[in-house]
Amino acid sequence: MSGQRSLRTWLFGRSARLGWLHLVVGGALLMPFHLVGTVVVGPLAGGGNPFLSAAGQLSAFAAVLPLVAVFGLLAPARPLSVATVRSLGLAPARGDGFPEGPARTRAARVRTSGWFTLHLALGGIVSGASLALTPFACVLVALPFVPALRESRYGLPEFAGQPWALALAPVAGVLSMLLLAAVSAAASALLARCAPVLLGPTPADRLAAAERRAADLAVRNRLARELHDSVGHALSAVTLQAGAARKVLDSGRPDDVEFVREALAAIEDTTRRTVGELDAVLGVLRRGEDAPGDRTGPALDSLAGLLARSGVPVTRAGDGDDVLAKVPGPVSREAYRIVQEGLSNALRHGGARPVSLRAAVHGGELEIVLENPLPRRPAPVRPGGGRGLRGMAERAVLLGGHTEAGAHASDGVWRLTARLPLAETTGRDPR
Missing domain, CATH: 3.30.565.10 (Histidine kinase-like ATPase, C-terminal domain)
Structure with missing residues (x-):
């Protein structure tokens, strides 16, 4: 019973919800970079409209990460990241060991760039999955009960009308949402583990x-x-x-x-x-x-x-x-x-x-x-x-x-x- 409660807390507890919100903020910060990548790099991947092409979107996502890393080298990136972590309650407001000011040394900027890139990359993945998977899971759950959803104009496969598919569709929808929650919780845990290392003070910060x-x-x-x-x-x-x-x-x-x-x-x-x-x-x-x-x-x-x-x-x-x-x-x-x-x-x-x-x-x-x-x-x-x-x-x-x-x-x-x-x-x- 305690194991089930721990799993439920890990997936849907307050920390998990704040972690998901933190990842969504990372996805929002990634959006301008991703749009630039879609316009510049997307057409090179082929497949027609890059905004509607999965290959174009993945290519743009991978291409803009170096640009994100370069932006993370700028001095204001660290106070922005620290403020985001603190405002969402992922760290105490004081006494968490995070430096207050911008990154001044080369080592501090490189570490901040690593954090910034990791945050935006994981945030982009979880945010994109949340936007795409949530309505799809809702359709699967409602599929046996709403005949109109089984019409071909919704782009569902032909086997969606089969009895066994209708029976498994709600289970698949629930499992997909659980998978999304697990991915979000794992990504949040990874960020929480990396935050003290990448955003924490460097030896120069401690000396100052x-x-x-x-x-x-x-x-x-x-x-x-x-x-x-x-x-x-x-x-x-x-x-x-x-x-x-x-x-x-x-x-x-x-x-x-x-x-x-x-x-x-x-x-x-x-x-x-x-x-x-x-x-x-x-x-x-x-x-x-x-x-x-x-x-x-x-x-x-x-x-x-x-x-x-x-x-x-x-x-x-x-x-x-x-x-x-x-x-x-x-x-x-x-x-x-x-x-x-x-x-x-x-x-x-x-x-x-x-x-x-x-x-x-x-x-x-x-x-x-x-x-x-x-x-x-x-x-x-x-x-x-x-x-x-x-x-x-x-x-x-x-x-x-x-x-x-x-x-x-x-x-x-x-x-x-x-x-x-x-x-x-x-x-x-x-x-």
């Missing part, structure tokens, strides 16, 4: 997809670092300044009102600047791409402003602004973020204690050294925190440089050192 995923991840990581460094630094500075202002107010000394005013002004300036940077990063996220216009951001020419509103006293040494302004843009922007994150760490772990910064260009690289006193007691660990050092290291590595960070008990300082090559030919600009 992997590169796109890697680029997307790189953009996401860069935006995460931007948010972490910018917002994290701002919140650390605001927290320290607000805490200092609260302590001054609690002390009740009226002569410290000016200090509170300066702290509130610094908080206002920091939050306004951070909101602007946050809007810029979120704008990139909304567009979903890393457009060239998004490659701007604070750089070393804004270093003086960063140090002034960092929330900690900073002693600066090394090269001046005129030298740092000549640092290439990608290096300058990443260096700014490294200094910003270093100041955030110093503020978070050491409080408002003096920090020394040295930024200098020598030996074809930019060296940044930032030192702050070791904290008297370890700062509490923030849930989900602890990514600052790794983010700085990633920024440096993307430029071909490196960072070092750690406590130096002999000097009583925490030291961050970053070395960034100045050459722009590395091709590693993360922006």
